[in-house]
Amino acid sequence: MKRIFFLLSAMNIGGVEKSFLSLLSIIPREQYEIHLGLIRPQGGYMEYIPKDVQIHSIDCYNDKWRIINDPPLQIIRGLIQEKKWIEAFIHLLLYLHFKMTGNRYWFYKYLLRNKPTMKGHFDIAIAYAGPSQAIDYYICKKVNANTKIGWIHFDVTRFGIDRRMTRKLYPNYKKIFIVSEMAKERFDSLFPTLKDRTEVFRNIVPVEQIPQLAEQGNTFTDNYTGIRILTVGRISKEKGQDIAIQALKILLEKGIETRWYFVGDGNMRKEYELLAQKLQxxxxxxxxxxxxxxxxxxxxxxxxxxxxxxxxxxITLAEALCFTNPVVATNFAGAEEQLKSRENGKVCGMSAEEIADAVSESISKL
Structure with a gap:
């Protein structure tokens, strides 16, 4: 039996985590023993991890998050105030190296210098929630495995990644799976020397189960009789709810009676609530x-x-396609791929005006 090790940051309610659970559902247990490493063993999907999956808490970053996330000069000043002169000097050198090269590889190498390699040996080790500096470095440098695999869930031209660190680490991967054709094309254009390792592996969506799950879930309870528009996803800048709110303003000004519902939560929710109030x-x-x-x-x-x-x-777009409602999406990587065969599907630009026009056109066809 082969041993597979997956590494994720946490099991928060999100598309990457959901796709991971769907992947677990198709891995034959008679052939594979599954191990899951979590940097933070928490999140709304923890209870959905199958009981046979062996969970490992990867605690090497527990005391490092402040150093990783806070501004480097703030960290250096703090070390000086604590009279940790040597450590402050090293961090200054690492900071200057990063400023000159844009590469945090040596920063992570220094942070984890005293952290042991993970116990045990695996046939396959997978950096599932990539690209991620913390996850990629740990898989490449702290896990023993015959084969190592990277897994890209984003458009790397739009996602702020450390390109030099990626070029340093990703040759360790025998395969680099990427979740859509367009995302693969953009990764290949950015990292042409890795092109022979990349392959499209689309996220698995349990299309037969989703309509059944809809029978068990909550639904609208506001007795609203106008047009209901729905968006599902983390409330964040990249998910574009702020553009949707501005598009809604345009729709209402056109006299279209509608409400927009947002499922999800995140660090931008309060700001977007204030935006809605500002736009009245x-x-x-x-x-x-x-x-x-x-x-x-x-x-x-x-x-x-x-x-x-x-x-x-x-993922949420793929799930919405399990139902017959009209679907509109902005032109992000994978949208055209997912909607090209959908008669009542439409891809539009990313401005509020383009979204409003596309939604208005879909409403006119209801």
């Missing part, structure tokens, strides 16, 4: 919060709209 359309926007099972909302909305600024292969 907050009565037409409903934030539904995190929903582990959002499928009844997908089934019952009039139009599903994905306003993302960038994606790799959008």
């Amino acid at each position: 359309i907050n009565n037409h926007i409903i934030f539904l919060g995190t929903q582990v099972n959002p499928y009844a909302y997908m089934r019952d909305c009039d139009i599903y709209m994905q306003p993302s600024r960038h994606e790799g292969f959008c």
